[in-house]
Amino acid sequence: MMNRRDALARVALLMGGAVIGADYLLTGCSPASTDKTQEKAGDSAAASNYKPLDAKQQAYLDEVGETILPATKTPGAKAAKVGSFMAVMVRDCYTPADQEIFTKGLTQLEEASQKLNGKGYLESTPAQRTALLTALDTEQKNYSKTKTPEQPNHYFRMIKELTLLGFFTSEPGATQALRYLPVPGKYDGNVPYKKGDRAWATT
């Protein structure tokens, strides 16, 4: 009964709000360099100057993602290569304005790390990384509470969203953190559940 757009729209809600870039996600990610996108974002320079994330930045984001969703008894964000996932999503689904926020955000994250821990993110201990990202998450949550649609998005919300989206839809995330069942073969709407049982990867 539910049509495809609805099904996609369900994934487009994340962390209590619409996923950043959802407009493009729903239409199959049109390149951010189209005229329409530039008009909407009012920032055509950013589109033509946008430099996709390089291998070093992707590796950096793998480490940031791993603190957000670390390996526990199941693999973490690094194993899911969330850094390379982010590179594609930001390039193909973000507006030029959001691309700029994201790129600048990597510098801001590094500055925040220096300020809090007196060293860069990659040089920090796991405890220091967790303290930093917890503080940044509190910052983005407080910002998002009063943010109007016209105000710019917060870079850490972008990073956290893409980490969740990238991890739980990846092979390790979907098959090990979650339970992946491609062909159930039957339906039972009333099966027992006990705390600790993993959720299904697809609905």
Add this chain to the structure above:
Amino acid sequence: MVIGRTANITRPHLNGRVNCQYRNKCWLGCPFGAYFSTQSATLPAAVATGNLTLRPFSIVTKILYDKDTKRAKGVEVLDAETNKTYEYFAKIIFLNASALNSAWVLMNSATDVWPGGLGSSSGELGHNVMDHHFRAGAHGEMPGYEDKYVYGRRANGIYIPRYRNLFGDKRDYIRGFGYQGSAGREGWSREIPEMSIGGGFKDELSEPGNWTMGITGFGETLPYHDNRIFLDASKKDKWGLPVLSMDAVIRDNEQKMRVDMMADAQEMLEKAGLKNVKTYNNGYNMGGGIHEMGTARMGRDPKTSVLNGFNQVWDAPNVYVTDGAAMTSAACQNPSLTYLAMTARAVDHAVGELKKQNL
């Protein structure tokens, strides 16, 4: 409230169709043939008769109309790959290009007799575009049942048939809406306000959350003459054919209905015991329901309709249009099964007429 009505088979069927595997991927085209589609069901059946010729990459540009006999004699086809034009001839033509495109073919046909195209003599061809307006309803959380979960993904939900403006009920709008909905446990995309990042956060998101349920109204759109599609002579596609323009919106009656779609949903979910119930109206544009219809409507009078009661074009009775274009009202139910039933009826009529040599 009843289970939804879907065309998924629950046991193996003819032509190698396997029973539904509960993947909920019907919209991708079911490789098991469990979900009804032209590809899974009717085309294989047609192939099995030995009487089917399929001509892919064919754009029907017009119906060829014979002024002397006042009948259609065939169709003109443009090969989308070679740009070559072909003519095919037949005693009967079934035009089922889907509501908007069937109207397009008619508008592009017999323009030397009727400037507005075949079937335009009533002035209704391309008018009365309808759809189902939706994306308004409510959702909430169901406390408890933490020890319950589901296995498999049933490609179906619940249905609440229309009750407004029926059985003595009277609203400030006419007609009504039904609800489609479903329940389930929240997944990893849910918000956990008290958690931030880290291993505990990941492990928590790896488990299902609360039970939630949502229902969405599917409302009737009235057949407004001013809601129309038309050929735009100033714009041509890559084959030099005029493109279709659309000018259609939902109006006062539908907007009033949407207020009830939200309020009734909230009332029902709260009475059912759900908590934290929230209404939503996510807006709607014509066509969003992908149930477009009404552009060549049936009727009793050739002055006010394009087709007669057996789906025959009044101006060329050997042309049948049996897709959504034929609909006179949209009602609020999913329409495909109605189209199928109307088609079977029209085919039976056409065969009968052919045998009586009326066509």
